[in-house]
Amino acid sequence: MERILVSACLMGRRVRFDGRAKTLDDTLFERWRSEGRLVPFCPEVEGGLPVPRPPAEIEGGAGGAAVLSGAARILTPDGTDVTRHFLAGAQTALALARSMGIRVAVLKEGSPSCGSLRIHDGTFRGRVTRGAGVTAALLEAYGIRVFAEDRLPEAATHLQTLEATSS
Numbered sequence: 001m002e003r004i005l006v007s008a009c010l011m012g013r014r015v016r017f018d019g020r021a022k023t024l025d026d027t028l029f030e031r032w033r034s035e036g037r038l039v040p041f042c043p044e045v046e047g048g049l050p051v052p053r054p055p056a057e058i059e060g061g062a063g064g065a066a067v068l069s070g071a072a073r074i075l076t077p078d079g080t081d082v083t084r085h086f087l088a089g090a091q092t093a094l095a096l097a098r099s100m101g102i103r104v105a106v107l108k109e110g111s112p113s114c115g116s117l118r119i120h121d122g123t124f125r126g127r128v129t130r131g132a133g134v135t136a137a138l139l140e141a142y143g144i145r146v147f148a149e150d151r152l153p154e155a156a157t158h159l160q161t162l163e164a165t166s167s
Helices: 027-034 064-069 083-100 134-141 152-166
Strands: 004-007 038-041 104-107 118-120 128-130 145-148
Touching: 004 083, 027 038, 027 152, 038 083, 064 083, 064 134, 083 134, 104 134, 104 152, 134 145, 145 152
Parallel strands: 004 038, 004 104, 104 145
Antiparallel strands: 118 128
């Protein structure tokens, strides 16, 4: 059975910057939970950031790949550089996924860590841009497919393909 790395906030854990969760209420997600597939993880907390914490965005909306290469930083509204925490959390997520043979992740869209299609643009004005967060970019770079929480049917199809080829 394929395991799925999942943003802890989607499982109801209060780990988001504002101290809240973003609990996902979805039949498919609940089935995966009952099957024991889900491995919850919050890269920001694992990277050493507290709950609650100031929001953070990738400067210039550059994306996770730019952060991984050292071309962009992750900042809070007052300009505090929290890049090292995001990098540490991403590396820990990758290490966990690799140690468990995880090849699929369902991560919280819009996050500077977990966003897979959209992230905030770095202005702290609520605007989003195309791009991936640091953890999502790192996982994808190592062949772990990342899906946003609103793309569960695509994730399910990918899981079926993986399990069919592993049999």
